[in-house]
Amino acid sequence: METIYNILKTEHDQISDLLRQALQDGSKVSFFKVKLKADPHMMGEERLFYPVLEEIKGLRELISKAYKEHNEAKTLIFEMEVMEERDEGWPTKLSELKQSIDRHIEEEESKVFKEARNFLNQEKAEEIAQQYIEFKRSYMNRIETGRPIT
Ligand SMILES: [Fe+2]
Ligand SMILES: [Fe+2]
Known part of the structure; x- marks a missing residue:
């Protein structure tokens, strides 16, 4: 059975690939692909x-740091949504976003997952995985049907 770590790790790799792609072509379309993956990931x-x-x-402090890192990424995403790819500041923001998310992913995998593995048993890690899959399913459904995300 899948654990929450496997699922999140797979998504991290996908997000990293999308960020690399975005930095390469600098397009807003590529930026939106990052956003579409990163938003539900962070929310979940x-x-x-x-x-x-x-x-x-x-673990309180470690997790509060993770929330702060999410907020940093969310702020950058929010700012970039109203920018155009031809804007002067776009490339800088894009590389800031990449740095910010790369750093967070690294922290999460090396510290948060490591600690979580020490404290949560296999059953719990599988249970969270199932809840996460269910959350993602309803999130993507809402995106497709245009219903608000609650
Ligand atoms: Fe993550
Ligand atoms: Fe995270």
Whole structure:
């Protein structure tokens, strides 16, 4: 059975590839591909993964740092949504976004996942995985049908 770590790791790799692509072509279309992957990924982690870890004594600070890193990425994404790819500041913002997300992914895999593995048993890691898959399914459904994401 899949664990939450496998799923998130696969998505990290996809996000990294999309960021590389975006930096290469500098297009807004490529930026939106990053956003479409990163938005539900962060939301799912914040709803289903981080709250479980926050309960664990000693992980509070690590998780609060992860939230801050998400907020940094979200702010950059928000700023870039209203920019055009021909804008002067676009390439800088794009490379800032790449740096910010790459750094967070690295932290998450090397620290957050490592700690989580120490504290959560296999069953719990599989249970969160199922919840995450379900969340993603309904999120993507809502995107397709244009219903609001609640
Ligand atoms: Fe992640
Ligand atoms: Fe994250």
